[in-house]
Amino acid sequence: MAAPAAFSLREVLGAFRGCVTERREVLLEPYLRGWRGLIRFLHSLGAVFSFISRDAEAKVQLMEGYCRGERRERYVSLQAMVQYELASGVVDPHKRSGRADSGCRTVLRLHRALRWLQLFLEGLRTAGEDSRPSAICTDSYNASLAAFHPWVIRKAATVAFCALPPRGAFLEAMNVGSAEDAVAVLGEALPYIRDVYGITQELFAEHRLLDLP
């Protein structure tokens, strides 16, 4: 019997390729599959990151529940979800408080983190060989997600980033071959991640959902 294939970030990043349909809809199943793999990768980087992976995991799990639940046809794509949750009053862009378990506010958190991922991967790919992932990660975080986090989370995140391995070891942990291969995989995945981010951003902006509490 063949051994199970080793975990590689190639498939994870590839999941984002499968998200966008011909009609420019974002499918939730591959979106969550992509996140699951990223969380698994984060686990492999050590326990310092577990407060981050726990939060991401809880959000992915909540969304997986919707995708398998009674109303699963409403959660096939982000477009279907937005339409359903707005029409049924699960979310209301005009209210200051809202349900903490809605699909829209949960995806919004992942969506903001996807912007961090995009900047981080871009940085990793284009920075020189002696660049440090911890510095790239901090810069990407400060330019994106940090704006949505309170001081204490920002502080904890910045401390955790210092534990990231140096570039060579980081690229190796991706398990896609040599450092050059890893950089190539990042380059292939980025346009898809950018596309998913862009479509989601437009969808949420159109329905005034970008500030859901």
Ligand SMILES: CCCCCCCCCCCCC/C=C/[C@@H](O)[C@H](COP(=O)(O)O)NC(=O)CCCCCCCCCCCCCCC
């Ligand atoms: C490789 C290093 C990984 C660094 C991860 C960078 C993101 C730092 C995020 C810090 C979040 C801390 C945890 C708490 C967050 C929540 O407060 C906050 C708000 O939620 P709430 O409104 O429900 O309260 N949650 C969030 O913003 C969602 C955060 C989701 C983070 C997902 C991070 C996944 C990281 C995957 C790493 C993969 C790297 C791949 C590189 C090739």
